[in-house]
Amino acid sequence: MERADPRPLYVQLADQLERAIRDGALGPGERLPSARSLAAALSTTPVTVHQAFQRLRSRGLAASRVGSGTYVAGSRPAAAASAGLAAHVSLDRREPPAALFPADVIRQIMDRILDDEGGEAFAYGDPGGDRDLKEVLSGDLVEAGFGLSGRDLVVFSGAQQALSLLFRAHLQRGDWVVVERPTYPGVLRLLQQAGARVEAVDVGPDGPDPERLAQVLDMRPVRLVYSLPVYHNPTGLCWSVECKRRVAELCAARGVVLVEDDALSGVDFGHGRPRALAACAPACRNVVYVRSFSMILMPGFRLGYCLAPRELANTLKRAKEEADLLTSGFFQRVLCRFISEGHMRRHLTLIEPYYRDLFAQATAAAAAILAPAGFTLTPGVGGPSLWGRLPEGVPGGLFGRHCIREGVGVVPGESYSLDQSTADGVGLAFSRLHPEAWEEGLRRVARAADAARREARAGQAGR
């Protein structure tokens, strides 16, 4: 390209690419280089390249495929896709694929909000959350059987922010916290950061054993219990209703805050729609219910909320205001209309069959590939991931290293607890994957375990 050429760089680049396409140097279905690599090659910025691609698209010469790049218009990029598969398979991402996000409806709603509000759409708003959104969310909660009296909603930039501010507001260094074993690694990092002392209770097919939890609560001055009662992360288990009630009672009797982290309640994986713990124990006043929309809507929205006893909710509002003033009111009003106009309900009927089929395929494939390789799989009932124990004689650390060599990304078992008690496990997530990619990933996991066992044996023999 000519820097002396008076036309913008992106126009020059688009014209060059157009020539290459028209000359046949770039064939139909061929993948264009990534914006980053092309920018590096041309000593320009990815933005310039993106603009050039956009120009090609607007002329019908190229098309973008969600998550996979930009292609010359005219045919399937089949070869390119399988080439991508061969390089690396990620079994460590739990969110749904972007193709499922309701981008068109969201776009229409954004347009209407801008019609109605103009620039006001981007003004400051209510620090604790948009009032209309909170009203709509409350309505849904009441319908789902939640008790709302004496409680309040606070809107956050995702459930992660709700949890991080909750732990900061409610915990002091040295406080005891109970979690399930295994549990969501992100929360363990937050608890470490907060200086909490953590006690874990194993999660069984019906949830944690309430008697074991009662013992821990008798033994330690526990300040908070963190739980994932519906489609537990990573096992995919659901607590029984009896377990939810009993744990709520135990925490209520001792005045312990019980946090329910919920991303998937109300989604039917084939056994009916499980109810949130907070809806099974509506009178229990110390439950803090944290809701994420990342799994049922889209993660990049960065919206979540928390239903908490009023006093704690007020503390959280202050903490939220201090942390970042407020979450953008624009997306909050988008979510408000999305729910109040019935789109959320419709959207759930779309993603439910997707999730259900994917879960059935994923667990069947895991049973077919990992069980014969010696893995012990926890029989979950839904969700975007599963949990297994490594075969006998496979050390977690070695297994992780062989996964890297095999080109498969997994979350190592040791991330799911603060001691080494889950180091012989592995979490595997499938929600974004085509079944073939999932199966290929599982085969690599099986090979990595086999290689790790052989290396461990050789090491022992060599001693």
Add this chain to the structure above:
Amino acid sequence: MERADPRPLYVQLADQLERAIRDGALGPGERLPSARSLAAALSTTPVTVHQAFQRLRSRGLAASRVGSGTYVAGSRPAAAASAGLAAHVSLDRREPPAALFPADVIRQIMDRILDDEGGEAFAYGDPGGDRDLKEVLSGDLVEAGFGLSGRDLVVFSGAQQALSLLFRAHLQRGDWVVVERPTYPGVLRLLQQAGARVEAVDVGPDGPDPERLAQVLDMRPVRLVYSLPVYHNPTGLCWSVECKRRVAELCAARGVVLVEDDALSGVDFGHGRPRALAACAPACRNVVYVRSFSMILMPGFRLGYCLAPRELANTLKRAKEEADLLTSGFFQRVLCRFISEGHMRRHLTLIEPYYRDLFAQATAAAAAILAPAGFTLTPGVGGPSLWGRLPEGVPGGLFGRHCIREGVGVVPGESYSLDQSTADGVGLAFSRLHPEAWEEGLRRVARAADAARREARAGQAGR
């Protein structure tokens, strides 16, 4: 309204309002009740009322005016607007009016991003910030004379989040911090929260006195200096270039982190575009530059960033990820295109004359109304607010109470420092106000001061 009527409530409500407009019961220019009050009266939700209003608007029967409500189409709501003015005047908001926000350009950019990316626009992104955005921001900084080597950008949900995570990452309880006196109240709250010990240095016409700062740095083991060198909040002063350089040198020599909080550098209020401190001392490696877009673009975007020495930047990235995983990539890419396509530059040329005229009018009105009432005004050179000392014999607390009685909102002087040393001051912000509203507010401030002085005298006489 009839709950038995099969039509949605909002359609029924819109039809009722339409009848009232066509019958003349609601006249042209008349303000419709607020969505909240109408919802309460009809036992429905504000969302329903908003939908009804929207229906009226789409039929050309009503129009919304930014920030003031929905009116029957056909004439100016002059009476309603002045009625609103009479009730309460807020001199405590610094952001620009929503009518200045570039909503149309933003909307076009959002459309193009959704054309290009579809649902992928709402996927997770890079925790430290969108790469293209960071590249564009870096380019602008280089152009403005910043030294970038050994530093990194981190994107946050507004400057408030940058500051709150910076203080948490860099300060321990008991650490000494230097601020200007007066200074931004929000930061003082964050410092209190962090358990910092705060020393204040008076800000003069050219900035704080470097020799005084040097004394403080010699006296205390200071860990961080927080500064507002360009259009200082609340005084509107700009540090001289000499002062910026000298303070940077002092902090560099002692290894103290120097935070520059910048919302308005690059905006010309009539004396040329002032340069950020970080651009005046590009080699100073311990400056942390925090940029807010709330004043120059729009606050509801919730985007800001921080340029920090690489090691600290990496710490901040981890803190950001822990706090809320990441800021929505969608808005980041909107901002990226807004800047890279030249809209930001054009937008600045629009808001500059607005700010300049407003500042001239506001300072002239303050000189005309407050000076005769005994206030001593700090002669700022730009920005959205000014700072004054209360007249002799007016106690800050009493003054605040009389402001409430007079119906004028001000930020009390004592918020601008952690001791009582600024209790005899007052911060007054005008960026959202029509000149008449500003003048009316100032008259109320003058009356409140007068009433407070009389009450104080009566109290002393009564002793």
